[in-house]
Amino acid sequence: MKALAYNEFGTTAVLQTVELPKPTVKADEVLVKLKAFSINPMDWKIRKGEMKLMSGSKFPKLTGTDFAGIIEETGTSVTGLKKGDEVFGVVKNMKVGASAEYVAVTASLVWKKPSSISFTQAASIPVAGIAAVTSIQKMGKIDSQTTILINGATGGFGMFLLQLLRQQGANVTAVSSPKGLAYAKEWGADTVIDYTKENVLTEKVSYDIVIDLSGKMGYKNAKRIMNAKAIFLNPTPKTIEIPLSFFANLFTAKKHIVILSSPSTKYTDVLLNEVENGLQIEVNKAFPFTQYREAYDYAEQGGYIGKVAVEIN
Numbered sequence: 001m002k003a004l005a006y007n008e009f010g011t012t013a014v015l016q017t018v019e020l021p022k023p024t025v026k027a028d029e030v031l032v033k034l035k036a037f038s039i040n041p042m043d044w045k046i047r048k049g050e051m052k053l054m055s056g057s058k059f060p061k062l063t064g065t066d067f068a069g070i071i072e073e074t075g076t077s078v079t080g081l082k083k084g085d086e087v088f089g090v091v092k093n094m095k096v097g098a099s100a101e102y103v104a105v106t107a108s109l110v111w112k113k114p115s116s117i118s119f120t121q122a123a124s125i126p127v128a129g130i131a132a133v134t135s136i137q138k139m140g141k142i143d144s145q146t147t148i149l150i151n152g153a154t155g156g157f158g159m160f161l162l163q164l165l166r167q168q169g170a171n172v173t174a175v176s177s178p179k180g181l182a183y184a185k186e187w188g189a190d191t192v193i194d195y196t197k198e199n200v201l202t203e204k205v206s207y208d209i210v211i212d213l214s215g216k217m218g219y220k221n222a223k224r225i226m227n228a229k230a231i232f233l234n235p236t237p238k239t240i241e242i243p244l245s246f247f248a249n250l251f252t253a254k255k256h257i258v259i260l261s262s263p264s265t266k267y268t269d270v271l272l273n274e275v276e277n278g279l280q281i282e283v284n285k286a287f288p289f290t291q292y293r294e295a296y297d298y299a300e301q302g303g304y305i306g307k308v309a310v311e312i313n
């Protein structure tokens, strides 16, 4: 089978296709023939060597996390999934890559694909969707009085977060580039701000919850626009911020909460329920597998709405 791999950290130039044996399944695993995978910032941050503490520096490395496809084989102890099921899932550790024709993955990280969505849409759900559900849990009690700012609201994570927050009835302000403004409104933002025209940090408005999905704001800056007991949710922490935020929170009313989401059925159940209720999954562009480098380049440049995916025939 073909898989994407690299032998050194770097740009998309280091990505290449390699021929590997089709994976064999362990008792608790399923073998999935992929129809699509989506690209997450985590995939290219690892490839660029920006997450070495997590990824280590051993090569070759496979890449890709989110996938959707059809089950070809099930391990002996797998129940609830069978050959031929249309599924989507996520590979948890960095030894397996979902940018490949097949993955063998623990059955607990594979879920049945609703028939109402395509493989490409299903492959867009796990990392971004699970992070959105995790973030909402970290927000605590939310009601119509709660003011929330989402900075960078129309990428993959923001797309799920906005729509899930709409169910909670919070008062949401979304910051986006111009082409995302209409999407942000459609997905539930009460107010939209174009970051190319306005600087949210200098407006005289403050919020109960600030979540930065751009990775460019930072807790220090965010404090300026946080109410007295507000929280800052940070899904892109620097390594040092993980312990630091914990200790700093003991002494300050404005909390800095690091988000480190981890896949689990309790999160995908929430998302699958929302899919039934009409959750929109915008795949901005899907590339054929042969154009994997263009796909990663496109995703890394930014400027897209929702997700970028790769389809495998």
Ligand SMILES: NC(=O)c1ccc[n+]([C@@H]2O[C@H](COP(=O)([O-])OP(=O)(O)OC[C@H]3O[C@@H](n4cnc5c(N)ncnc54)[C@H](OP(=O)(O)O)[C@@H]3O)[C@@H](O)[C@H]2O)c1
Pocket: 040, 041, 042, 127, 128, 131, 151, 152, 153, 154, 155, 156, 157, 158, 175, 176, 177, 180, 195, 213, 214, 215, 216, 234, 235, 236, 259, 260, 261, 262, 301, 302, 303, 304, 306
């Ligand atoms: N910790 C976790 O568990 C976890 C899980 C999932 C994701 N993440 C992280 O969360 C972040 C968001 O994920 P994602 O999948 O949504 O990424 P994404 O699709 O790349 O979205 C990032 C968004 O930030 C916007 N942005 C860029 N510059 C901005 C600026 N100066 N001001 C305001 N917005 C700006 C982008 O808009 P334009 O492209 O239009 O500029 C884009 O919509 C990533 O860094 C990812 O690694 C963390």
